[in-house]
Amino acid sequence: MGRLSELFAPETVAVVGATDREGSVGRAILENLLTEFDGEVVPVNPDRDELLGTTCYPDVSSAPPVDLAVVVVPPPVVVDVLEEIGETDTDHVVVITAGFSETGDEGARRERKLREVAAEYDLDVVGPNCLGVMSTPVGMNASFGPEDPLEGSVSFMSQSGAFVTAVLDWANEQEVGFRHVVSLGNKAVLDETDFVREWGADPDTEVVIGYLEGIDDGEAFIDVTREVADETPVVIVKSGRTDAGAQAASSHTGAIAGSEQAYEAGLEQAGVLRARSVEELFDWARALSGLTIPEGNGVAVVTNAGGPGVLTTDAVGDTGLEMADFEDATVDRLAEAMPAEANVYNPVDVIGDADTGRFERALEIVLEDDNVDAAVVVSSPTAVLEYDELAAMVVEHTDERDQPIVPCLMGGERTTEPETVLREAGIPNYFDPARAVSGLDALATFREVSRREIDEPETFDVDRERARSILERVHDREGNQLGVEAMELLEAYGIPIPDGEVVDDPDDAVAVAESLPGEVVMKIVSPDIAHKTDIGGVKIGVSDEEVRNAYEDLVSRARAYQPDAQLLGVQVQEQVDLEAATETLLGVNRDPQFGPLLVFGLGGVFVEILEDTSVRVAPIGETEAREMVGEIQAAPLLRGARGREPADIDAVVESLQRLSQLVTDFPAIVELDVNPLAAGPDGVQALDLVVTLDTETL
Template structure:
């Protein structure tokens, strides 16, 4: 509760001290003070400068210690070392929150990083909420408060936005103002020494003035905490995030910019999926989606009515719907009959509803009325192309779109194609809170995101599954390997660890000679698999050191000789124990691969794919963060493109999907329990109609 009060002091201050305010234009302190006054902030402002000069008509304090006790917010506009001294004094007043605009901290290197750590310690010791350093500040339009370096003050609205980059913030507010897009809260996070995205997200999720949350992210310090908070936030409000630094060059640039490392792109994608975050592909996409969420209600289903005066754009929109999560339903028969009464006979009465090029104001009005009343549709996309014969009716059509939107609870998205001829109509629509786009693809993309949000907020509660496991045995295996300095578990040692989690493993026996191999096969039962046994050889299949379907002792002896001699030639430095004799997996089976790797920001990232070209060449891989719920495991299997193969499209028999789900959940439990395991590969997981087994595995311990 105390944190909430301190953030309330940051967002809704009654008193603000500007440390480093000066009467000279062009300085940071002068700009902040001027912006506070220009925005119409009604609270008390206390400028602070050593000379005690008047700043923009406000009487100044000479010392930081002269400001009133329990001031809500201090904005520090001083060089780094002086800023730290001021922060220490503010902590004694005490001041509840602060904004540090000063650059020269973690983004500059080791010396700046040490200063930033000191800033964080001061803030923690004094229990102060600190925004920055190296930030532009913040705006709260509900309070008419521009406590920032932004020259433009944002329009009032229901969107809240945060970003690391001050430049991105400046661009965003300037663009949004020209697009009639309004904000409730607008924040530049800077280096996030104290206040991170997670704490901001928690506050904004409960903020009554915020309907939509936007973010620009380059790195996350505590990814697991962020995912937990995002899951709670997205259950209430849409959260759209643009993440920079996905490519190696971009990640390096982001690290230099923000002074922190970025995580793997796959980990971020998994985090977004599991927390309901809508991922924007670029800045334009982020604000396009924000406009739709800000202006319109969420669709309650996937069915879209497309109303157009041109067939081509309607077809493009329909294609985009089918490629995403939306559907194109046929109107009800009574709706078709109504449209036949006023549309020309050569119009298309189905969906898209193509009114043809001469459709004017009245035609648009009557058609939108029909589809709005049709219960088969959950949303409406209205497309207009500026045909020559309707130029003088474009503004009237915009008025009818506004009326239609106000008379229905369904979301209405407009697409006015062109520029100059539709500029005035587009302005009308945006002012009336109707999202309007230039291209059908953009309109569909935004509506699709809205439906995804509706589906996420109305999803079934995740089912958490905890399997029985021998955690003492598992830790003993890991600790033994760590103690003796070995960092890779293979073959029987890896199986010993896996057995602690009751992973299904085919019976496996180590044979040091061909005679022992024959005895082992007799015990297991033919046919069997033979594979080399060596802690230094993990990629056995790639080296030809595995033989399957061995049916007889003679075949087994020959295979033993071939595999051991081939291993001796190809892996001269490897210590060879002999061969492993293993029971064959299920018949009519498919082979899958399950892996996990520990991401420094998000923890274990689990991946699933079919074996072979599907993952290696085509990148057909699904991913989630551990721990997995049952829903996560089910989705991972079903979202890969090769899923029909698992369902038996080739063989005629479906693999046991429940058995694969169980293996995924067991591996998730292992990854969560044992942080010493840095990465693991279970390859192949052989899944047949009546079960699945893990035939081979390797793990790296560190």
């Protein structure tokens, strides 16, 4: 365990604000601790000498030394109490009290002061505005929740206290246990990253799960969780996926909602298994904490009912798993062992009159097939099938085999005792075949996460000072954007651009065009005109003789479209042959939680319509850059579909890495679009650029 080990294994806990008043939070916390906690409980209340049969102290300084202080006092005095705690040897504090950043400006100021005091005294603070913390190894329920959790190997954090109470009520009924439980509250000091780090270092936490409404520091979360997820599964259900949900999350806990796209990319890069519902969260947690990780994706289904067998097969098809292709010898053995009416291909239907012995024989045969990495046993109740025996058989073979066996014993009351047998062996039972397959898919997904290799971002030889000087040109103009006049920014970071210049005179335009081979492309240059093509602000295939008239026409169109637009001139650029190239997009959007998001996709004029993109959080290495290129639907175009010559994908991958380095080096870059990046057989060239900057940080 790490720094927070004492938070979950204190010997002495103080309840600051304890009381015996019926229905109060201070009494509920005190009662919860006095009921099961292995250590000493110290009530603190200046108006009592004794509470619930326990000696009470007027303040923290007069109380015995404590390892953990739980604070439940009115909001205006929380910071004073925290300072008093800071003067003692106590390092860990849980602030239950609400009335902080979730309530408005005054609460936000109070929370900033709390954070300052915690930093001054180096206090680990959970909350404020939280339910509390629980730890089953020491019997500690330092919360005002009504339920004590059962013991288990899953550690659970939640940004919603109400979610914790609801989950514990359900979990106790389902006999699902926990190791540690934390209500995060406003996360003024300790956040989700701290607990992922702590539980990842805990050998007795088999799975980390959480309900989150936001992630405060996406970069730190990715760095820590990537390392933890190599050994310990991290499963998160994240609310606020929609705009309305994100707004609700913000008003609930004071969270600043990042974009859903950022969370999708960030959680995937962190190695998180993202559940879509509470049911899925716990289905996966139970599978990951109790079943063996399969070596491959081949699944065998053994069932006594055709309909559920088909449903299971469909569910496998909806995941990254696959129905195992049995070896001929397996089919032959099944045919010998099963009735003539049975189906001996996958899914194996042992038919409705099967007893446990027939189920067992079929399961033994399929598990001996080298193409079978896991099995799902699906049964519906019949008069000849004893579920107790079937559950015991699954437990026995789970102990003997390397492959996971996922039971789906369908039914009601008759599954109660068999589920207890399975649960005691750490094996979950699922009523719905789709949920059984989903749990198995979580195992396979974790296998891939734990085996993946994350390469370090390459540091390219770039001209950083030249790039800085180009970006600083924004200070000399109105607004915060640079356009094609800053194309040399890309060149400074090794991303190829065509030859050309931005000019503000038709004579200069003619001179530049005559210095370039062949026909040229001309574009209006204005930070106020985003979509130049829409107003006829781009001319392609302009000959030397046409340059002067083209210049005048472009300026005229821009003035007519937006008379007050800032015109910086016209770009005269070498024309790139787009017939042999694919127009792609390189982009960046800086997210408030995760930082720079890299975007790659099909480019050109249809990018906003097709929205064929992949996203990663920068910085990235070659592997992730190559994954980005391969993920878009238009990837076959780059690989040379329909007789096209393949694009230089290595050049595209390198450009993504170089852009990643650029936006990492310059946090002032808020948005950046290279559209199009022409990807052809001989390399890439960036043809257009828009950069939006935070001028205050440049």
